[in-house]
Amino acid sequence: MNTFSPANLLIAGIYYVLVAFLTFFSVFGVYILIRYGKSLPFALIVSIVYALFFLTILNQSYQTLHSLLS
């Protein structure tokens, strides 16, 4: 990954800030769902389905960032 170019550095910086923000709220959302949800199995199923979607798109976006900056 070439982050020496200012434009690349900016894109990578914005990407990582946004992803950190989204990941933090995702993890906290899953935490409160499991912590306060009335049914643990239901909360786990919803969390796993959400994590599957979120991580798949996150992986795709990371691959895109990688090919954009290489």
Next chain:
Amino acid sequence: MHKLFPSQQEGEQIYLVVREHWFHLFLKVLVWAFFAAVLIMFNRFFGANLPALFEGSWGQTTSLFTQVYTLFLVLSLFLIFVFYYLNVQIITSLRVVDISQEGLFSHVISELHIDKIEDATSQVNGIFGSLFDYGDVFVQTAGTVDRFEFHSVPNPAGIEKIILDLYEKNSNFAKEGTGAN
């Protein structure tokens, strides 16, 4: 015993567990669907009119933007569901409990004992409220305690009746217990 709220007592009977009406959830999902449609329209419109935006290094930047935008969409749909699921009102034989997830970092549980109830009011507003039978229930409490408010709950008149019936039952039981007429 599986507890619905932390202070639930052994043998405390649960009469009603109520969440926001599905139509309110539907309205939130509709707003979410608008933002999802913006992404689809963006891809269709610019794909047809500005194909350069989807080719080469610009294409990768656009792709990265749409993927991050999709992450926002997935997260917001998840949070809409989490807030819907965690905001719940419970009516038991002893009390009315309002469990409120006011944000990601604020979880409030308010309890009102049946014998502290002074009055209950239900209110249905608007076309959709009348059509789908949802509205607000206000429970007036004794003393300086604020009134309890249930917003956009289904069948507000039924909930009001349950609360008042419980109050009547409780006050009759108290009168019999003390031997008063």
